[in-house]
Amino acid sequence: MHIEKQPNSPAGGGILSNHRGVAILVAIGVVAVLLTAGLALNRRIRSSVTGAIHAREQVVLSEMAASGVQAAMVMLINDRKENDTDTLQEDWANPEKVAEMVELIPFDGGSIDVDITDERGKIQVNALVKFPEGQQFSATQRFLWERLLDRVFSLFEETPESDPNMIINSLKDWLDSGDDEAITGLSGAESDYYEGLEPSYSCKNGPFDHLAEVALVQGVIPELFSGVGAAAGLASLLTVHGESPAGDSRFTFDGKINISTANVAVLAALLPPENADLAEALADFRVAKADETFINPINNVQWYKNVPGAGGITISPDLIVASSDLFRIVSTARRNDRTHTINAVVQREKEQDTGRWICKTLIWQAE
Known part of the structure; x- marks a missing residue:
């Protein structure tokens, strides 16, 4: 007996429905993949453009x-x-x-x-030692440093945990050459001190090439180097530049400071200790005006003697210039x-x- 399947048989309709469902799912999957790829491409393009x-x-x-x-x-x-x-x-x-x-x-x-x-208005740190020999203090520069550090230390509300004499001796030991084992005074520092630090490093025994090196020297604590509040740090008062030829491919540092551009802290270091309070007067004298015109000539190294109260002062000619x-x-x-x-x-x-x-x-x- 032959039985004919009806067109709308539930069994046949189920198969077709399943085929349609699979097709829809595949289509949705393809769209999802394309959408994801499109979004990723869009992000990459936007990132590239940005x-x-x-x-x-x-x-x-x-x-x-x-x-x-x-x-x-x-x-x-x-x-x-x-x-x-x-x-x-x-x-x-x-x-x-x-x-x-x-x-x-x-x-x-x-x-x-x-x-x-x-930069000539700052103190040349390399001039502390006499180059090209590079082993002995420059007397005028040492006195300059003593006055500078005394003033810098006095500007801190709390005395820094350091010592001016230690800093000066340690700077000299960092700069000098040929005496790696001999510290200056009782408070200097050579390589054996720095190699015991963490991290360790060696004493340079030569001129500073970068100002940041000063912060590596014994006694130059962060507060002294960078400054705190109104207290100016050494970083703003020093320079490593100013090398000049000394013959036979050697070099020296004259350490002369432009008195016509130096800031107050440096001016105070140039003055005798008993006259350091005149630094502000010198700074004001340089920029005094009348009707927008400067009234005081400051184009020679002796102009400071025209400042009221400074007539009897003498600053070493080895320390100052009026040019740069x-x-x-x-x-x-x-x-x-x-x-x-x-x-x-x-x-x-x-x-x-x-x-x-x-x-x-x-x-x-x-x-």
Whole structure:
């Protein structure tokens, strides 16, 4: 007997329904995979675009900051063409004049802040020892350091756990050469002291190349190096720059300070201890004005004698000058809530071949 299957048989309909369900599930799976892949691709594209935008912004900021440094160099070169002194009364030391110079740089959006300071207005740490021999104290520099540290220590509300004599002797031991086993005085430090620290390191027995090295010297605790509150730290008062030739490929450091640009703490160190309180008067004398015009000439090393109360004071001519060849330029570019800073130290010099004044870069640090 032949039985004919009906078209709408429940058994046949179930198979078709199952096929349709599987197809729908496969379709949903494919869509889900494609959607996931699409979202991942979108994230990668967006990340790449964002990265490219950030990279572009960083390049723009870097070029803007570099332009600020170049503008400052132009100011310094023009200044040298006009005179051979360097004081706080000149355009390069006037923030408004510097800003006017920077405004001449064409760029779309953002701003640049440039600050120029005289590295000669600081104490040359390497001059504490007589180079090129590099083994003995410079007497004038040691007295300068004694006065400096006495003032720095006095500015702290609580006396730092250190000692000026220890610092001076340890600085000398760090600088001197050829006597690795002989400490200076009773409080100096050579390699055996530093090798017992954690982490350990050796005494350099040579000039400081970077200011941060000063913080490694025995007695120079963080508070003294960086400063606390109103107390200026050694980092803001010292420089490692100022090397000059001494013949036969040797070098020396004259340690002379530009009295026309030095800050109050350095001025106080230059003065006899009993007259250190006149440092503020010297600083005010340099920038005194009448009708926006400076009234006191400070373009020679003897100008300090014109300050009321300082006529009888004599500062060693081995310590002071009224000119400079070393400057620090800090240029900060700002754009779209991002910043980029270049910290550069330049040396102004005349090219032997062309006779042109240039600014040679000694340090170029991006921050």
